[in-house]
Amino acid sequence: xxxxxxxxxxxxxxxxxxxxxxxxxxxxxxxxxxxxxxxxxxxxxxxxxxxxxxxxxxxxxxxxxxxxxxxxxxxxxxxxxxxxxxxxxxxxxxxxxxxxxxxxxxxxxxxxxxxxxxxxxxxxxxxxxxxxxxxxxxxxxxxxxxxxxxxxxxxxxxxxxxxxxxxxxxxxxxxxxxxxxxxxxxxxxxxxxxxxxxxxxxxxxxxxxxxxxxxxxxxxxxxxxx
Numbered sequence: 754x755x756x757x758x759x760x761x762x763x764x765x766x767x768x769x770x771x772x773x774x775x776x777x778x779x780x781x782x783x784x785x786x787x788x789x790x791x792x793x794x795x796x797x798x799x800x801x802x803x804x805x806x807x808x809x810x811x812x813x814x815x816x817x818x819x820x821x822x823x824x825x826x827x828x829x830x831x832x833x834x835x836x837x838x839x840x841x842x843x844x845x846x847x848x849x850x851x852x853x854x855x856x857x858x859x860x861x862x863x864x865x866x867x868x869x870x871x872x873x874x875x876x877x878x879x880x881x882x883x884x885x886x887x888x889x890x891x892x893x894x895x896x897x898x899x900x901x902x903x904x905x906x907x908x909x910x911x912x913x914x915x916x917x918x919x920x921x922x923x924x925x926x927x928x929x930x931x932x933x934x935x936x937x938x939x940x941x942x943x944x945x946x947x948x949x950x951x952x953x954x955x956x957x958x959x960x961x962x963x964x965x966x967x968x969x970x971x972x973x974x975x976x977x978x979x
Contacts, residue, residue, distance in 0.1 A: 754807070754809055754813075754815060754959040754960070754961055754962070755961070755962045755964045756961055756962065756963050756964055756965050756966070756967055757964050757965045758815065759807050759959075759961065759967070759971075760965065760967065760968045762807055762815070762821060763805060763807070763968060763969055764968070766821055766823075766845050767781075769845060769869075769933065769935065770823075770843065770845075770935065773867060773868040773869070773935045775843065775867070775935070777823065777843075778825065780795075780798055780803070780804060781804060781805070781823065781969065782969060783969065783970070784967065784968055784969055784970070785966070785967060785970060785976075788970060788975055788976055789976065791978075792978055793978045796978070797835055798975070799975045799977075800829060800832055800835065801824070801827040801828070801829050801835060802824060802827070802945075802972035802973055803824045803825065803826065803827060803972060804823065804824060804969075804970070804971070804972040804975075805821075805822075805823055805969055805970070805971050805972060806821070806822040806823065806824060806971060806972050806973075807819070807820075807821050807822075807959065807971065808820055808822075808956075808957060808958060808959055809956075809959050810852075810853055810951075810955045810956055810957070811954075811955055811956020811957075811959075812955075812956075815850075816847060816850060817849075817850065817851065818850070818851045818852075818853060819847075819850055819852075820844060820845075820846065820850070820852045821844065821845040822842050822843065822844050822938075823842060823843040823844075824840065824841075824842050824943065824972060825841045825842060825843065826839070826840060826841045827840040827841075827942060827943050828840065828942040829942065829944070830942060830944055830947075837942070838941065838942060839939070839940065839941060839942065840860075840938070840939075840940050840941065840942055840943040841937070841938065841939055841940075842937070842938040842940075842943070843867075843935065843936065843937060843938075844864075844934075844935075844936040844937075844938060845933060845934070845935060845936070846872065846925065846926065846927045846933060846934045846936060847927060847933045848870065848926075848927045848928070848929050848930070848931070848932065848933060849926050849927065849929050850926055850927065851924060851925075851926050852924055852925050852926070853924050853951060853952065853953060853955055854875075854877075854885075854922050854923065854924040854951065854952035854953070855922065855923070855924075855949050855950060855951040855952065855955070856879050856919070856920050856921055856922045856923065856949075856950050857917075857919060857920075857948050857949060857950070858919065858920070858947075858948050858950060859919060859941065859942075859944075859948050860919065860940050860941045860942070860943055860944075860948055861916070861917065861918055861919050861940065861941055862916070862917050862938055862939065862940035862941070863914050863915070863916050863917075863937075863938070863939045863940065864909070864914060864915050864917060864925075864936055864937075864938055865913075865914040865936060865937040865938070865939070866909045866910060866911050866912060866913050866914065866934060866935075866936060867911070867934075867935040867936060867937050868911050868934070868935045869911065869927070869931075869932045869933050869934040869935050870911075870927045870928055870931030870932035870933060870934050871908050871909065871910050871911075871927070871928040871931045871934070872908070872909040872910075872915075872925055872926075872927060872928075872934055872936065873906055873907070873908055873909075873925060873926050873927070873928050874906065874907045874909060874915055874917075874923055874924075874925045875904060875905070875906045875907075875923065875924050875925070876890050876892070876901070876903075876904075876905060876907065876917075876921060876922065876923050877890060877903045877904060877921070877922040877923075878890055878903065878920070878921060878922070879920045879921065879922050879950075883950060883952075885903065885904075885922055885952065886903060887903050888903060889901065889902060889903065890902070890903055890905065890921065891918065892905075892907065892915070893915070893916035893918075894907070894909075894913065894914070894915055894916075895913055895914055908928065911934075922952060945957055958971075958973055
């Protein structure tokens with residue numbers, strides 16, 4: 754991805770988040786020069802990769818296959834000083850923009866439609882060897898628990914939520930013609946370096962063409978304390 758594309762995505766995201774009545778923390782707006790002055794008291798942000806996360810999943814076409822996330826809070830499996838057993842994110846999903854099939858080995862998560870269009874979620878159970886199972890899938894939608902056939906696509910409208918279980922394959926997108934979506938994610942601790950199992954070969958963090966200076970840094974770009 755080009756840095757100019759990432760910068761533009763961030764600018765549009767800030768406008769959309771504000772339009773939906775949500776306020777980002779101050780560190781969302783720290784650029785490279787700001788981070789040079791931030792000492793070790795901010796290591797929780799660095800170590801847990803809080804902040805901006807924009808990916809095209811290695812496909813090279815963000816509008817078709819991609820996702821914007823902002824991690825607000827997170828614990829850490831490997832650093833017991835960060836005792837939070839939970840994580841919280843914001844996500845922005847564009848119309849028909851796919852987040853490809855994956856599941857999590859440890860994380861269970863609630864995905865909440867905070868506003869905008871309708872979220873479409875396709876779900877399967879997984880087999881022991883990482884394939885999609887043909888077994889019925891347990892679904893939890895806002896306290897309603899039931900089963901659906903493998904491969905069912907569920908519609909999550911604004912204000913509604915879905916619980917995605919550990920080991921449950923899911924892909925999602927915003928329904929065409931209904932607008933992009935602001936999602937909330939509440940989950941167990943998130944560690945994208947070890948906890949994701951994508952069905953197809955997928956890149957998690959983008960390779961960036963630095964065609965201009967970043968306005969804000971991504972969560973995997975923070976400089977170490979000097």
